[in-house]
Amino acid sequence: MKRFLLAFRLILTIVVALTGFSLAPLPQAKAESFYYTAYPQGTVGILKPKIGFQITQSSIASVSHIALKLDGQRVTGQYDAASMTYTYQPEQPLAKGAHTVAVSVEFAGYEPIEQEWSFTVSSLSVTEPPTSYSDKQREMVRAINDYRLLYGLPSLQINPNLTMAAKMHAEYLQTNNIDTTQVSMHVQTKSLPGYIGEKPGERALYAGYYDHVAEDVSYHAGTHIGSVDSLFDAPYHRLPFLLPSAKDIGVAVVGPFVVLEFGFQEQDQQQLVVTPAPGEKYVPVAFNGHEDPDPIRMHQGAAYPVGYPIVAHISGSNTEEVKLVEARLTDAKGHAVELLQNTPKNDEHLIQEVILTPAKPLLPDASYTAYVKMTASHNGSIQTFEKTWQFQTEPAETVGKSKLHADAAAYKKLTEQKSEAAHVVSFSLNDTSYTLDGVQLDMKLAPLVIDGSSYLWVRDLAAALGAQIEWNEAQKAAIYTKDGRTISFFTTRPTYALDGVEASTDVPAKLVNENTMIPVRLLSEVLGAKVEYIPEDHSVSITY
Numbered sequence: 144m145k146r147f148l149l150a151f152r153l154i155l156t157i158v159v160a161l162t163g164f165s166l167a168p169l170p171q172a173k174a175e176s177f178y179y180t181a182y183p184q185g186t187v188g189i190l191k192p193k194i195g196f197q198i199t200q201s202s203i204a205s206v207s208h209i210a211l212k213l214d215g216q217r218v219t220g221q222y223d224a225a226s227m228t229y230t231y232q233p234e235q236p237l238a239k240g241a242h243t244v245a246v247s248v249e250f251a252g253y254e255p256i257e258q259e260w261s262f263t264v265s266s267l268s269v270t271e272p273p274t275s276y277s278d279k280q281r282e283m284v285r286a287i288n289d290y291r292l293l294y295g296l297p298s299l300q301i302n303p304n305l306t307m308a309a310k311m312h313a314e315y316l317q318t319n320n321i322d323t324t325q326v327s328m329h330v331q332t333k334s335l336p337g338y339i340g341e342k343p344g345e346r347a348l349y350a351g352y353y354d355h356v357a358e359d360v361s362y363h364a365g366t367h368i369g370s371v372d373s374l375f376d377a378p379y380h381r382l383p384f385l386l387p388s389a390k391d392i393g394v395a396v397v398g399p400f401v402v403l404e405f406g407f408q409e410q411d412q413q414q415l416v417v418t419p420a421p422g423e424k425y426v427p428v429a430f431n432g433h434e435d436p437d438p439i440r441m442h443q444g445a446a447y448p449v450g451y452p453i454v455a456h457i458s459g460s461n462t463e464e465v466k467l468v469e470a471r472l473t474d475a476k477g478h479a480v481e482l483l484q485n486t487p488k489n490d491e492h493l494i495q496e497v498i499l500t501p502a503k504p505l506l507p508d509a510s511y512t513a514y515v516k517m518t519a520s521h522n523g524s525i526q527t528f529e530k531t532w533q534f535q536t537e538p539a540e541t542v543g544k545s546k547l548h549a550d551a552a553a554y555k556k557l558t559e560q561k562s563e564a565a566h567v568v569s570f571s572l573n574d575t576s577y578t579l580d581g582v583q584l585d586m587k588l589a590p591l592v593i594d595g596s597s598y599l600w601v602r603d604l605a606a607a608l609g610a611q612i613e614w615n616e617a618q619k620a621a622i623y624t625k626d627g628r629t630i631s632f633f634t635t636r637p638t639y640a641l642d643g644v645e646a647s648t649d650v651p652a653k654l655v656n657e658n659t660m661i662p663v664r665l666l667s668e669v670l671g672a673k674v675e676y677i678p679e680d681h682s683v684s685i686t687y
Contacts, residue, residue, distance in 0.1 A: 307395025425543025450501025508609025
């Protein structure tokens with residue numbers, strides 16, 4: 144079954160938009176104004192919702208007095224002077240239905256002001272969001288934080304309100320058997336069962352979460368950790384993982400539907416984050432699509448699989464007019480790699496980021512150098528961001544993900560090594576699996592013993608060593624290529640050819656049931672790697 148990673152992330156303000164208010168001065172005072180947000184508004188699904196009023200922008204240093212009324216009754220909340228926020232948490236569940244809130248704010252030297260708003264407690268409300276999480280949910284959060292650690296970003300904390308929103312949205316998708324090819328997975332329809340809000344912001348508000356949210360949704364047939372990895376690999380869906388100011392996360396899996404809700408606050412400071420991570424040693428080589436919107440839709444002639452997408456994101460709440468000035472990707476020999484460029488200029492789904500997709504899959508176990516130069520307007524001034532960094536692709540598929548989630552701190556430490564990663568492969572000749580840099584992988588064909596010699600399937604060997612393999616029917620030979628080195632393993636005569644130069648061997652390759660099998664004794668002669676046979680456990684160790 145294909146994995147559909149649907150609907151680009153949405154980032155919304157779920158409290159009321161910034162509202163300006165003019166202060167009437169008392170004699171001897173000058174006129175001033177401030178901006179505020181108030182919550183909750185709309186419909187909430189929590190019987191004891193947090194009620195708050197925050198002064199978000201003001202030229203006045205402090206509040207002299209603030210008071211709150213709920214349904215006409217004075218209630219006692221808490222005021223945080225640093226954030227200029229007054230909050231009240233009901234001790235008892237509120238009645239289902241409509242409620243009003245009034246706040247009175249006084250600034251020294253100015254007339255007091257009073258603002259009023261309303262909200263509705265849903266008839267389906269729960270007293271509080273659940274605070275117990277399954278092992279699967281906790282493992283998904285750890286996997287998300289593995290990526291955050293790799294990029295030097297703060298860890299996210301699982302949030303009960305966001306998790307409630309994620310779970311209810313996943314249940315809505317499952318209950319209504321949403322057609323992932325026809326309907327946006329970020330939108331709910333009011334007439335359908337389980338509706339709690341049309342858009343992610345409304346659903347977060349329903350669950351009692353009042354900061355900004357970014358939502359990732361996928362239809363995934365694999366494991367729960369695999370769903371996290373697939374969302375990260377998809378360039379549009381990767382962006383919420385990289386938000387520097389993200390602090391909360393909600394996760395849910397219902398059937399094949401996976402919902403991630405990222406909670407964050409705006410931050411004024413600009414920061415450039417690039418992926419793959421600088422110095423990363425196990426980057427995937429390819430991306431196979433299944434993302435909506437399709438990142439290569441506007442590039443005529445482009446087709447999947449493409450190379451692993453590079454993403455560069457400039458954070459900052461007042462960042463505007465992001466432009467890509469220059470971008471390059473070069474291989475170890477300095478040859479340019481063709482890039483498909485998605486920028487805010489040609490992609491309506493991008494605002495503060497660019498996506499640079501290699502037109503063809505990258506080579507395995509290969510080094511690349513990336514470069515981006517971008518400009519952005521911030522509070523009226525133009526700033527330039529420039530970054531050059533290196534990364535290395537993984538020799539075999541999934542090795543990088545396995546190592547990252549096994550020990551993210553150790554994986555990040557590898558990025559600090561200036562040299563290329565050295566690899567060790569161990570083939571057990573009595574088993575159907577092998578290990579590559581400590582990661583166990585399955586062999587497609589079990590080793591064979593023929594006339595006292597042990598043989599490995601050439602495609603298993605190539606996969607383990609990050610090489611490419613082709614079959615030459617005319618020569619009846621498997622053509623092995625890596626780092627410009629070409630080896631022809633002939634199956635009809637006792638010879639092989641290294642870069643076109645033939646040599647004889649007592650143990651040639653053999654064709655067994657249409658599969659080219661390579662004798663272990665031949666490996667040390669031709670691979671240019673250290674090959675060691677370990678008789679104690681009947682295994683072969685290859686270091687390259």
